[in-house]
Amino acid sequence: xxxxxxxxxxxxxxxxxxxFDLLSPEERKLIDDNSVxxxxxxxxxxxxxxxFVSQIMYVEQGLAxxxxxxxxNSLLLRITPDGSFIGLSALxxxxxxxPYSAKVYINSVIRQVDVTAFRSVLNSNSRFATExxxxxxxxxxxxxxxxxxxxxxxxxxxxxxxxxCLSERIFKQDKxxxxxxxxxxxxxxxxxxxxxxxxxxxxxxDGLIRMNGKSMEVADVxxxxxxxxxx
Amino acid sequence: xxxxxxxxxxxxxxxxxxxFDLLSPEERKLIDDNSVxxxxxxxxxxxxxxxFVSQIMYVEQGLAxxxxxxxxNSLLLRITPDGSFIGLSALxxxxxxxPYSAKVYINSVIRQVDVTAFRSVLNSNSRFATExxxxxxxxxxxxxxxxxxxxxxxxxxxxxxxxxCLSERIFKQDKxxxxxxxxxxxxxxxxxxxxxxxxxxxxxxDGLIRMNGKSMEVADVxxxxxxxxxx
DNA sequence: TTAAAAAACTGATCCTGGTCAATTACTGCC
DNA sequence: GGCAGTAATTGACCAGGATCAGTTTTTTAA
Numbered sequence: 001x002x003x004x005x006x007x008x009x010x011x012x013x014x015x016x017x018x019x020f021d022l023l024s025p026e027e028r029k030l031i032d033d034n035s036v037x038x039x040x041x042x043x044x045x046x047x048x049x050x051x052f053v054s055q056i057m058y059v060e061q062g063l064a065x066x067x068x069x070x071x072x073n074s075l076l077l078r079i080t081p082d083g084s085f086i087g088l089s090a091l092x093x094x095x096x097x098x099p100y101s102a103k104v105y106i107n108s109v110i111r112q113v114d115v116t117a118f119r120s121v122l123n124s125n126s127r128f129a130t131e132x133x134x135x136x137x138x139x140x141x142x143x144x145x146x147x148x149x150x151x152x153x154x155x156x157x158x159x160x161x162x163x164x165c166l167s168e169r170i171f172k173q174d175k176x177x178x179x180x181x182x183x184x185x186x187x188x189x190x191x192x193x194x195x196x197x198x199x200x201x202x203x204x205x206d207g208l209i210r211m212n213g214k215s216m217e218v219a220d221v222x223x224x225x226x227x228x229x230x231x
Numbered sequence: 232x233x234x235x236x237x238x239x240x241x242x243x244x245x246x247x248x249x250x251f252d253l254l255s256p257e258e259r260k261l262i263d264d265n266s267v268x269x270x271x272x273x274x275x276x277x278x279x280x281x282x283f284v285s286q287i288m289y290v291e292q293g294l295a296x297x298x299x300x301x302x303x304n305s306l307l308l309r310i311t312p313d314g315s316f317i318g319l320s321a322l323x324x325x326x327x328x329x330p331y332s333a334k335v336y337i338n339s340v341i342r343q344v345d346v347t348a349f350r351s352v353l354n355s356n357s358r359f360a361t362e363x364x365x366x367x368x369x370x371x372x373x374x375x376x377x378x379x380x381x382x383x384x385x386x387x388x389x390x391x392x393x394x395x396c397l398s399e400r401i402f403k404q405d406k407x408x409x410x411x412x413x414x415x416x417x418x419x420x421x422x423x424x425x426x427x428x429x430x431x432x433x434x435x436x437d438g439l440i441r442m443n444g445k446s447m448e449v450a451d452v453x454x455x456x457x458x459x460x461x462x
Numbered sequence: 463t464t465a466a467a468a469a470a471c472t473g474a475t476c477c478t479g480g481t482c483a484a485t486t487a488c489t490g491c492c
Numbered sequence: 493g494g495c496a497g498t499a500a501t502t503g504a505c506c507a508g509g510a511t512c513a514g515t516t517t518t519t520t521a522a
Binding site: 198 | 517
């Protein structure tokens, strides 16, 4: 068995959030009364690393990136499609500030839930709490996988991983328009943007993908998987 | 502000587990009746990546490492001193198998708690559930930090991180006997064991540490911190 | 519509840290 | 006490991918 297969470097956990369905009408009302829906325009920041946390955020609709900033370079932690939480770490009283920043890729709707209300529902509804535990566990396992990839795989393998993740899990189709810049891909896969450009070009020439500006199409899934596995 | 400081690459989260104190006498009894204490000898495996999970493990006493295996090389995820859980990801029904292996460094006592009993307490006691959420959150934040380090810092910075973590958080003293092999340090810091040897030698020559076989002493904390920060 | 800024691309160069191979030091263990 | 077997160490070599510098294309904004 090649255990590489388990570790795909994918940036989203496959966990499908059903948590709000578990609330009683009263709990639901409490959340509704203590939350707001905000529309963000493409490219806007949702939260800023180091800033105070006072809400848990939930992506109702859209696509965002969660990343660590450090001067020039940053590291993309997760790509969050709709149905994901951002800032769950705020549930621990230890973390009054965001350990990361987040920004939307496309116009998105984010629900901000007051931490106190969220905590109170956690305390009253243990099925809900269990669901949150599930999400956090899934996140850990996923981040372990990425960890593994960034440490052991070569650049080609990491890039193949990212392409597969985008196609299979985020857009769920072979062909899609890439909202991420080359720099984003670089930050996702832990390499420089120049290297990303060069390698994408190579993939294109070798017929693994078909690329044209922002449009990308996976042309040879098997080969990409093989590259992802062999590193 | 240099935000590098926030990301120390340390392998343990600072979260101090008080969760079992939160149980009612009945809940406590349930856990006691559904758990066993096992003594492991230095070097023994506690769990094996890919194996079925049927217990949550809690390090009552000792020191263990949690790591991902892949053929020859592996990656050390966490060093777990007493008071830490191993295998919390099993709480999510999605993960029937361990995503990692674990092994004790020194003679250790591990409590194995049946997952079903653990889940049932989670459902009955939301303060307990919240505490577990806290632990999982703290873990995520910590792993993000390591993630950042392994991706951005140079080898010297990562090594300095590990030495500081061992001294400040794990052993809590300047001088200690290293239970980790050079290979372990390599797997912690994402480099080859040869490089670890060379760099430790360099640190020793430069007077940052005093090293003699398994015994290690931090000689210049400030300089180590500076190296850790500047990468 | 055009100017300015940002992103994408290309080529040349360089350096960190991995790999390989060989030697020396420990650690059990019979 | 001697003999594996493992861990630590050292040196030589080199390659993956970063960095830098410069050009072209695309996007944004005025």
